[in-house]
Amino acid sequence: MTPLxxxxxxxxxxxxIGLGGAIMRRNVLVVLMGLELMLTAxxxxxxxxxxxxxxxxxxxxxxxxxxxxxxAIAAAEVAVGLALxxxxxxxxxxxxxxxxxSLKD
Amino acid sequence: xxxxxxxxxxxxxxxxxxxSALGVVVLRNPVSSALSLACCLAFxxxxxxxAGATFLGIAQLIIYAGAILVLILFIVMMLNVKDEKPAxxxxxxxxxxxxxxxxxxxxxxxxxxxxxxATKGRCPVHVLAEHANELxxxxxxxxxxxxxxxxxxxxxxxxxVSMKEGESDISLLGKTLFxxxxxxxxxxxxxxxxxxxxxxAVGRKLHRD
Amino acid sequence: xxxxxxxxxxVLPLVAAAADWLVLARKPRVxxxxxxxxxxATMALCIAYLCGLQTGAPNSYVWFPVQEFDLSLGLLMDALxxxxxxxxxxxxxxxxxxxxxxxKGDPSNQSRYFAGLSIFMFSMSCIVLxxxxxxxxxGWEMVGFSSYLLIGHWYHKDSAADAAKKAFxxxxxxxxxxxxxxxxxxxxxxxxxxxxMAGHMKVEAGSPVLTAALLCLFCGAVGKSAQxxxxxxxxxxxxxxxxxxxxxHAATMVAAGVYMLVRLQVSMGLDAFTETxxxxxxxxxxxxxxxxxxxxxxxxxxxxxxxxxxxSQLGYMMMAVGLLAGEAAMFHLYTHAWFKALLFxxxxxxxxxxxxxxxxxxxxxxxxxxxxTVLCFLAGTCALIAVPGFSxxxxxxxxxxxxxxxxxxxxxxxxxxxxxxxxxxVRLCLIAFCGDARTHEAxxxxxxxxxxxxxxxxxxxxxxxxxxxxxADQLVPYAGFHAPNTEWGVTLFAGLGSLVAxxxxxWLLYGKKxxxxxxxxxxxxxxxxxxxxxxxxxxxxYDHVLVGGVQRWFAxxxxxxxxxxxxxxxxxxxxxxxxxxxxxxxxxxxGSLCGYTMLASLGVFIxxxxxxxxx
Numbered sequence: 001m002t003p004l005x006x007x008x009x010x011x012x013x014x015x016x017i018g019l020g021g022a023i024m025r026r027n028v029l030v031v032l033m034g035l036e037l038m039l040t041a042x043x044x045x046x047x048x049x050x051x052x053x054x055x056x057x058x059x060x061x062x063x064x065x066x067x068x069x070x071x072a073i074a075a076a077e078v079a080v081g082l083a084l085x086x087x088x089x090x091x092x093x094x095x096x097x098x099x100x101x102s103l104k105d
Numbered sequence: 106x107x108x109x110x111x112x113x114x115x116x117x118x119x120x121x122x123x124x125s126a127l128g129v130v131v132l133r134n135p136v137s138s139a140l141s142l143a144c145c146l147a148f149x150x151x152x153x154x155x156a157g158a159t160f161l162g163i164a165q166l167i168i169y170a171g172a173i174l175v176l177i178l179f180i181v182m183m184l185n186v187k188d189e190k191p192a193x194x195x196x197x198x199x200x201x202x203x204x205x206x207x208x209x210x211x212x213x214x215x216x217x218x219x220x221x222x223a224t225k226g227r228c229p230v231h232v233l234a235e236h237a238n239e240l241x242x243x244x245x246x247x248x249x250x251x252x253x254x255x256x257x258x259x260x261x262x263x264x265x266v267s268m269k270e271g272e273s274d275i276s277l278l279g280k281t282l283f284x285x286x287x288x289x290x291x292x293x294x295x296x297x298x299x300x301x302x303x304x305x306a307v308g309r310k311l312h313r314d
Numbered sequence: 315x316x317x318x319x320x321x322x323x324x325v326l327p328l329v330a331a332a333a334d335w336l337v338l339a340r341k342p343r344v345x346x347x348x349x350x351x352x353x354x355a356t357m358a359l360c361i362a363y364l365c366g367l368q369t370g371a372p373n374s375y376v377w378f379p380v381q382e383f384d385l386s387l388g389l390l391m392d393a394l395x396x397x398x399x400x401x402x403x404x405x406x407x408x409x410x411x412x413x414x415x416x417x418k419g420d421p422s423n424q425s426r427y428f429a430g431l432s433i434f435m436f437s438m439s440c441i442v443l444x445x446x447x448x449x450x451x452x453g454w455e456m457v458g459f460s461s462y463l464l465i466g467h468w469y470h471k472d473s474a475a476d477a478a479k480k481a482f483x484x485x486x487x488x489x490x491x492x493x494x495x496x497x498x499x500x501x502x503x504x505x506x507x508x509x510x511m512a513g514h515m516k517v518e519a520g521s522p523v524l525t526a527a528l529l530c531l532f533c534g535a536v537g538k539s540a541q542x543x544x545x546x547x548x549x550x551x552x553x554x555x556x557x558x559x560x561x562x563h564a565a566t567m568v569a570a571g572v573y574m575l576v577r578l579q580v581s582m583g584l585d586a587f588t589e590t591x592x593x594x595x596x597x598x599x600x601x602x603x604x605x606x607x608x609x610x611x612x613x614x615x616x617x618x619x620x621x622x623x624x625x626s627q628l629g630y631m632m633m634a635v636g637l638l639a640g641e642a643a644m645f646h647l648y649t650h651a652w653f654k655a656l657l658f659x660x661x662x663x664x665x666x667x668x669x670x671x672x673x674x675x676x677x678x679x680x681x682x683x684x685x686x687t688v689l690c691f692l693a694g695t696c697a698l699i700a701v702p703g704f705s706x707x708x709x710x711x712x713x714x715x716x717x718x719x720x721x722x723x724x725x726x727x728x729x730x731x732x733x734x735x736x737x738x739x740v741r742l743c744l745i746a747f748c749g750d751a752r753t754h755e756a757x758x759x760x761x762x763x764x765x766x767x768x769x770x771x772x773x774x775x776x777x778x779x780x781x782x783x784x785x786a787d788q789l790v791p792y793a794g795f796h797a798p799n800t801e802w803g804v805t806l807f808a809g810l811g812s813l814v815a816x817x818x819x820x821w822l823l824y825g826k827k828x829x830x831x832x833x834x835x836x837x838x839x840x841x842x843x844x845x846x847x848x849x850x851x852x853x854x855x856y857d858h859v860l861v862g863g864v865q866r867w868f869a870x871x872x873x874x875x876x877x878x879x880x881x882x883x884x885x886x887x888x889x890x891x892x893x894x895x896x897x898x899x900x901x902x903x904x905g906s907l908c909g910y911t912m913l914a915s916l917g918v919f920i921x922x923x924x925x926x927x928x929x
Binding site: 002003004005006007008009010011012013014015016017018019020021022023024025027029030032033034036037040043044047048050051052054057058059061062064065067068069071072073074075076077078079080082083084085086087089090095 | 111112115116119122123126127129130135138139142145146149152153156157158160161164165168169172173176177180181183184186198199201202203205206207209210213214217218263265266267268272274277278280281282285286289293296297299300301303304305306307308310
C-alpha cells in the first residue's frame with residue numbers, strides 16, 4: 001500500500017503544475033484548464049485523507065462527499081467560465097488574457 | 106489485489122497524470138492541451154479506483170473527462186483559437202510561474218514528508234515487502250478502533266479497505282450524502298442551477314441598440 | 315424651587331447674551347432692551363435679597379466627583395457677596411442705560427456690544443457668587459474673555475485689536491499663577507469651597523508652602539487687578555468704548571482681584587496670611603499706586619488719566635489687603651466703584667459731545683458748554699481726591715489709618731500718592747473745563763442726552779453719600795462692616811495736607827492764564843516728564859526685551875521645528891514616501907492577469923509558510 005505522504009506529494013505536484021499553467025499561459029482557456037488541474041489535485045488529497053482517517057478499513061466518507069462537492073462546483077465554474085470566455089471572445093475577438101486591461105486604462 | 110502491485114500501479118498512474126498535466130501547460134495548441142487534460146483526469150480517476158473510492162473515480166470520469174472536457178473542447182473548436190504565440194516579455198511570467206509553482210510544490214511536499222512517521226517509508230515498495238504480512242486484510246474489530254491521529258500512525262501506510270458483507274463503497278457514500286449532507290446537496294444543486302442560468306445569461310448574444 | 319432663585323443672577327445675563335448674539339444680531343434696539351432688562355432684573359433681585367428676602371441655600375451642581383473630592387459648582391450668599399453683587403449689578407444697570415445713549419449712531423454692531431456686556435455681567439456674577447475657587451476661576455476666565463470682546467469692540471481699529479490681545483495675554487500670565495495657586499490651595503486645605511477652608515489647614519500657619527500658595531493666588535489678582543508688573547494692559551484697554559471702561563476697567567472687573575483676596579482672607583482666616591505674603595501684596599500695591607499716580611500726572615488723554623488713577627486706587631486696595639485690612643479694602647473698592655464709574659461715564663459723555671476727542675489739550679471751556687456733566691465730573695473728582703464730605707474721603711482715610719497702624723513707609727507712600735492724585739485730577743479739570751475752547755469741536759460741545767445724564771446723576775449722588783455711615787453700614791460688601799468715625803488725628807491731617815499740597819501745586823503750574831490757553835503741557839519738555847509720558851519705559855521694556863528678544867528667539871526655534879521637522883520631514887517627506895510607494899505599487903497593477911495570479915499565489919504561498927512554520 002502507498003503511504004499517505006506520497007498521495008500528498010502527488011497532489012502537491014499536480015496542484016503546482018496547474019498553478020504554473022494559470023500563471024504562465026495567456027490563453028484564458030488553458031488558464032481554465034489549469035484551474036481544473038488544481039481542483040483535481042485537491043480532490044486527490046481529500047480521497048487520501050479519507051482513507052487515512054478511516055476506521056476498521058472503512059474510509060471516512062465525509063471527505064469523499066466534499067470531493068464530490070468540489071466536482072460539482074468545478075462543473076458550475078467551468079460552465080460560467082466558458083460562457084465568460086465566449087462573451088470575451090465576442091467583445092475582443094481573442095482569448096488572450098493580455099487584452100484584458102480595461103481596468104488599468 | 107496484491108498491495109505491492111497496487112502501489113506500483115499508483116506510481117505509474119501518478120507519473121502519467123503528472124506528465125499529461127505538464128502537457129496541458131506546455132503544449133501550445135489548446136486542442137492538444139484539452140486532450141492532455143482528459144488523459145490527466147483519467148489517470149487521476151484510476152488513482153481514485155486504486156484508493157478504493159470507486160464512486161468518485163466513476164464520477165471523475167463521467168463529469169470531468171466526459172462533460173467538462175467535451176464542453177471545453179467544444180468551445181475551443183467553436184472559437185477556433187489559434188496556437189498561442191510567444192509574446193515579448195512573457196518569459197518573465199514563465200520563469201516566475203515555474204518558480205512559484207516549484208516553491209509551492211516543495212513546501213507542500215516537505216510538509217507532507219515531515220508528517221510524523223512519514224520518513225519511515227524510504228522506499229514504499231521495500232517497506233511493503235517488509236511488512237507484507239502485517240498489511241494483509243484483517244477481520245473487523247481486530248484493528249485499532251481509533252482514528253490514526255497519533256504521530257506514529259499518521260504518516261505511515263494507508264490502512265487497507267475492508268468492507269462488511271452487504272456494504273459497498275457507493276452505498277456508504279450514498280448514506281453519508283443523503284443523511285448528513287442532505288441539505289448541503291440541495292443548496293449545491295441550487296448553485297449548479299445558478300451557474301447554468303448565469304452561463305446562459307452571460308453567453309447569449311448582446312443586443313446592441 | 316425657590317431656593318434656586320439666586321441662579322437667576324447667572325442665568326438671566328447668559329440668556330440675554332445668547333439671545334443678543336444668536337437671535338437679535340440684526341435688531342440692535344431689541345438687543346439693547348433685552349440686555350438692559352436682564353441687568354435691571356438682576357439688580358432688582360439683588361435689592362430684594364438685601365432687603366431680607368430669604369430663599370435658603372441654593373442647590374449646588376456636582377460637576378464630577380473624584381473619590382472623596384467632588385468638583386461642585388454652587389453659590390455662596392453672604393453679606394460680602396450680596397453687597398458686592400449690588401455694586402456690580404447697580405453699576406452694570408446704569409452703564410447699560412448709559413450705553414444706549416453713548417452707542418447711538420455708532421456704526422458697529424450694537425447687538426454684539428450688548429451681548430458682550432451681558433456676558434460680562436454673567437461672568438462677574440460667577441466670580442462674586444462663587445462658593446469655590448473653581449467657579450471663581452471659571453468666572454475669572456470668562457471676565458477676561460468678555461473684557462477681550464469689549465476692548466476689541468471696534469476691532470477694525472488696529473489699536474483696539476492690539477489692546478484686546480494685550481489685555482488677554484497679560485491676564486493669561488497671571489492666570490497661570492492663579493491656577494497653580496488653586497491647586498496648591500486644594501492640597502493645603504483639602505477643599506476648594508470657601509466654607510470648608512477655615513480651620514482645615516494641613517500645615518501650621520506661616521509655612522513657606524502657604525506663602526507660595528497665597529502668592530500664586532495673588533498672581534491672578536495681579537493680572538486681573540493690573541498690579542505693577544502686569545499693569546500694562548489697563549491703560550491700553552481704554553481703546554474700548556467708554557461705558558465698558560467704566561464698568562469693567564474701573565468699577566468691577568479690575569476689583570475682582572481685591573475681592574478674591576478679601577474673600578480668601580475671610581474664609582481662610584487672617585492667620586493663614588503669612589507675613590511674607592502680606593509684605594509682598596502690600597508692597598506691590600504701594601508700588602503700583604505710586605508708579606501709576608506718577609504716570610497719570612503727564613497723560614493728555616482724559617481716559618488714560620482716569621485709567622492710571624484706577625491703577626493707583628487699585629494699588630491702594632491691594633495695600634489694604636496686604637495690611638490685613640480687608641474691611642478698608644472693600645470700603646474703598648465700594649466707594650471707588652461708584653465714583654470711578656461716575657468719572658468714566660462723565661468722561662464718556664464729554665468725549666461724545668466733543669466728537670470723540672479725548673485729548674484734554676483740545677478741550678477747554680467745557681464748564682460753560684455742558685455744566686451738568688462737568689458738575690457730575692467734579693463730584694467724582696472730589697470723591698477721588700478725598701475732599702472731606704465726599705465718599706472717597708472716608709474710605710481713603712480708613713486705608714491710611716490701617717497703614718498708620720501697621721507700617722510707616724506705606725503710610726508715607728499713601729500720603730504721597732494722595733497728593734499726586736489731587737495734582738493730576740486738578741490738572742485734568744483745569745485744562746479740560748476752564749479757560750477757552752481750544753478747538754472747533756470743543757466749542758461746539760453741547761449737553762449730553764438724558765439717557766446719559768440720568769445715570770450720571772444717580773452715580774453722582776452715590777459718589778457723594780456712599781461714604782457716610784448710614785449708607786456704608788448697609789451697603790459696604792463686608793460682613794459686619796461699621797464705618798469708622800473720623801477723628802482728628804495724624805491721618806486726617808496728612809490727608810488734608812496732601813489735598814492742599816497737590817491741589818495747590820496743580821493750580822500754580824496750570825492755573826495761569828497763558829497756560830490755559832496753550833495747546834500743550836508746559837512741563838512736557840523736561841526729562842522726567844518725558845519718562846512719565848513714556849510710562850517709565852515699562853511698556854517699551856516689555857516690547858523690546860520680552861516680546862522682541864525672548865519671543866523672537868522662541869519664535870525662531872518654533873519656526874525651525876515647524877519648517878524643518880514638521881513641514882520638510884513629516885509633511886513633504888511623507889508625501890514623497892507616499893508618492894514613491896504609490897509608483898512602486900502602481901507597477902503591480904499592471905493590468906496583466908498573469909501578474910495578478912502570480913501575486914495571489916505568492917500570497918497563498920506566504921500564508922501557507924506561516925501556517926506550516928508557526929503551527
